[in-house]
Amino acid sequence: MQRHGVEFKGQTGEYFGIWIVNVLLSIITLGIYGAWAKVRDKKYMYGNTFIDGHSFDYHATGKQIFIGRLIVAVVLLGLGLLNAVNPLLYIVGILVLFCFIPFIVIRALRFNARVSSYRNVRFDFVGEIGEAFVTYFLIPLGNVFTLYLCSPFVTRASHRFTTNNARYGDRPMRFEADIGKYYTPFLIAIGLTIGGFILMSVIASGAMMGMSGALAEMMEAAETGTDPDPTQLGGLMGVILAFYLALFLVIVPAMLFYRAWVRNVHLNNTVLDERHHLESNVHPGRFIWIVVSNAFASLFTLGMMIPWGRIRLAKYMASVTAVNSEGSLDGYASDVQETTGVLSSEYMDLEGFDIDIGI
Amino acid sequence: MTVKDGYFLIEGRLFAPQSSTSEAARLIVDGADYYIDVGGARSSLMGEVKELKIEPPIGTSARKIYLPGGQLFETDEREKVSRLKGGGFWAGLARTERFGWHLVPLAIATPFLAFGLYRTLIPLFISFAMFMTPDGMIKTIDKNTMKTIDFTVTKPSNLASKRKVEIQTIFESLAKNAQAQSTKTRRIPEYKLLFRSGDSIGPNAFALPGGTIVMTDDLVYMFPKEDHVISAVLAHEIGHVEHEHSLRQLYRALGMAAMIGLIAGDAGPMLEDIVLEGSALLSLTFSRKHEMQADNFSYDILTGTGQRADGLIGFFEKLDEEIPMPKSGEWMMTHPLSEKRIENIQARIDADKTAEN
Numbered sequence: 001m002q003r004h005g006v007e008f009k010g011q012t013g014e015y016f017g018i019w020i021v022n023v024l025l026s027i028i029t030l031g032i033y034g035a036w037a038k039v040r041d042k043k044y045m046y047g048n049t050f051i052d053g054h055s056f057d058y059h060a061t062g063k064q065i066f067i068g069r070l071i072v073a074v075v076l077l078g079l080g081l082l083n084a085v086n087p088l089l090y091i092v093g094i095l096v097l098f099c100f101i102p103f104i105v106i107r108a109l110r111f112n113a114r115v116s117s118y119r120n121v122r123f124d125f126v127g128e129i130g131e132a133f134v135t136y137f138l139i140p141l142g143n144v145f146t147l148y149l150c151s152p153f154v155t156r157a158s159h160r161f162t163t164n165n166a167r168y169g170d171r172p173m174r175f176e177a178d179i180g181k182y183y184t185p186f187l188i189a190i191g192l193t194i195g196g197f198i199l200m201s202v203i204a205s206g207a208m209m210g211m212s213g214a215l216a217e218m219m220e221a222a223e224t225g226t227d228p229d230p231t232q233l234g235g236l237m238g239v240i241l242a243f244y245l246a247l248f249l250v251i252v253p254a255m256l257f258y259r260a261w262v263r264n265v266h267l268n269n270t271v272l273d274e275r276h277h278l279e280s281n282v283h284p285g286r287f288i289w290i291v292v293s294n295a296f297a298s299l300f301t302l303g304m305m306i307p308w309g310r311i312r313l314a315k316y317m318a319s320v321t322a323v324n325s326e327g328s329l330d331g332y333a334s335d336v337q338e339t340t341g342v343l344s345s346e347y348m349d350l351e352g353f354d355i356d357i358g359i
Numbered sequence: 360m361t362v363k364d365g366y367f368l369i370e371g372r373l374f375a376p377q378s379s380t381s382e383a384a385r386l387i388v389d390g391a392d393y394y395i396d397v398g399g400a401r402s403s404l405m406g407e408v409k410e411l412k413i414e415p416p417i418g419t420s421a422r423k424i425y426l427p428g429g430q431l432f433e434t435d436e437r438e439k440v441s442r443l444k445g446g447g448f449w450a451g452l453a454r455t456e457r458f459g460w461h462l463v464p465l466a467i468a469t470p471f472l473a474f475g476l477y478r479t480l481i482p483l484f485i486s487f488a489m490f491m492t493p494d495g496m497i498k499t500i501d502k503n504t505m506k507t508i509d510f511t512v513t514k515p516s517n518l519a520s521k522r523k524v525e526i527q528t529i530f531e532s533l534a535k536n537a538q539a540q541s542t543k544t545r546r547i548p549e550y551k552l553l554f555r556s557g558d559s560i561g562p563n564a565f566a567l568p569g570g571t572i573v574m575t576d577d578l579v580y581m582f583p584k585e586d587h588v589i590s591a592v593l594a595h596e597i598g599h600v601e602h603e604h605s606l607r608q609l610y611r612a613l614g615m616a617a618m619i620g621l622i623a624g625d626a627g628p629m630l631e632d633i634v635l636e637g638s639a640l641l642s643l644t645f646s647r648k649h650e651m652q653a654d655n656f657s658y659d660i661l662t663g664t665g666q667r668a669d670g671l672i673g674f675f676e677k678l679d680e681e682i683p684m685p686k687s688g689e690w691m692m693t694h695p696l697s698e699k700r701i702e703n704i705q706a707r708i709d710a711d712k713t714a715e716n
Contacts, residue, residue, distance in 0.1 A: 048418070121377060
């Protein structure tokens with residue numbers, strides 16, 4: 001068994017240049033360049049991710065992405081207009097679009113797989129619409145009735161669907177894991193949330209007294225017709241702000257904790273072609289720290305630290321990922337068909353849900 | 360052997376089409392032609408340089424060249440590939456992207472350009488969309504919106520028919536005046552007043568783009584005798600219709616969504632969320648501007664027809680008594696603070712008085 005660590009060689013300065021030029025050109029061209037910008041961004045990230053001295057590559061063209069985006073923009077604008085002109089018909093339109101989700105998901109996964117390569121061999125995705133329906137409709141439906149207690153099943157179903165239908169060239173990937181492995185981080189995350197809120201309310205209770213004072217003063221002021229003390233009002237705003245901050249500091253980290261842990265479960269139980277075992281050792285605390293501090297750094301620098309954050313995260317994720325191979329990584333022929341399905345991939349992009357293809 | 364001009368070697372790796380195995384190879388460029396050596400020996404791969412598909416450079420990644428047969432030649436000798444194909448858009452782009460001081464002005468210019476674009480493009484988009492709006496559309500919007508509202512929120516009115524007739528009379532005279540002084544040549548509204556009840560919307564009145572105006576029973580009950588208040592509120596709603604505020608707000612929302620989706624999406628999902636929140640706040644500014652505009656319209660039409668114009672003041676004062684309204688935090692509201700709106704009307708009354716004297 002030979003261990004090949006994943007290595008990310010991207011550099012912050014270099015990536016900053018690519019990123020800022022992308023944003024600038026997108027603005028100047030009224031968003032049109034955005035499609036080409038996306039390709040450049042992905043090419044940089046993929047091209048700097050190495051295993052065993054070879055990098056990944058991204059092959060979608062700006063034109064493909066642009067056409068997809070154009071269609072999505074037209075559909076969304078049309079729906080927006082319909083909402084104004086005929087709200088009832090709009091609801092029907094949304095429902096129809098909703099029914100297309102399994103279809104959109106498989107097309108997006110397939111497109112993203114087929115435009116990705118490692119060592120000149122493309123990935124592929126062969127998932128069918130029926131399984132997508134079960135994975136993204138039926139199982140999540142269980143969650144609706146159980147206060148999200150079925151979330152581990154939802155996560156595992158998505159891991160199964162995306163991995164067991166993925167191909168590297170013509171070689172299959174296999175993933176299977178006990179549901180217990182998903183419930184462990186899920187229950188810890190719930191514990192963290194509850195604990196976090198208890199801690200938060202203890203801290204906040206002091207501030208709450210301040211707030212109730214401010215409220216009482218406001219009531220009094222309203223009755224007597226005088227203006228409330230502006231400093232007290234500032235305090236009230238501060239408490240509201242602190243509340244949101246605490247929410248961000250409890251809920252988001254708990255979700256990140258779960259995500260980090262299940263990524264380990266996912267990759268540690270994934271085998272390519274029955275001989276290349278993937279490995280992931282994300283440390284949840286470290287992952288949370290990186291993601292949250294990246295978010296704050298980006299926020300306080302009006303986005304200028306976004307490239308730094310992305311490179312930092314990519315470096316960390318690569319450093320905790322590896323492939324354990326029986327035999328060499330060489331010698332795979334591929335069985336790649338013409339790429340189709342740009343449209344669906346772009347729907348995902350515009351709507352903000354992103355599908356992670358693993359490494 | 361003397362090196363000819365335009366003759367050079369590029370060391371790299373060659374992958375067979377769609378294969379993950381590579382061999383050490385050398386790309387030999389001789390003027391307009393190229394040859395490939397694999398493992399030290401000349402291979403059958405050769406042709407004209409212009410047949411090579413040379414991928415644009417990016418950062419310090421290996422350069423990739425696809426041969427017509429699908430083979431991939433990969434090399435770390437990036438400068439030499441630039442000699443093969445220098446210039447052009449992509450080469451210039453890669454030079455611009457290089458990390459250096461020249462990025463500083465670009466980084467500073469970016470937010471300003473984004474803001475400038477927002478300031479020019481969105482109004483332009485709204486004007487264009489207004490121009491493209493067919494005349495019949497506003498009627499369709501009114502009809503379907505009323506259907507939806509009646510289905511989901513409102514119930515039939517319980518007002519006494521006498522009161523309804525009184526208010527209808529006020530409304531018709533106001534609408535006639537508004538239409539008489541209107542300069543609109545397209546999308547002429549058909550004014551119509553409807554009464555509805557509904558607990559969730561309380562004392563309220565709103566206008567649809569085609570001229571349908573809805574007033575709730577609660578609002579009428581609130582002013583059983585103060586007809587001047589009712590007419591000021593109705594005139595305010597007619598102002599929204601005359602200025603086509605709802606269409607403008609709709610097109611603004613659509614334009615913003617398109618712009619944010621296309622541009623901010625590249626900055627990353629988190630920045631996009633921040634921009635979306637910011638745009639929601641900006642659209643509230645827009646909405647508050649429209650409320651003020653409608654208030655002023657109401658004032659103008661009432662004074663123009665010789666009626667009492669302080670009705671809105673009475674309305675806000677009464678509303679504040681019944682439902683305590685916030686006294687600050689206007690930035691997160693669709694309507695300006697009542698206090699400000701009262702001040703505005705009062706200022707106009709005072710100004711008119713001074714002018715008279």
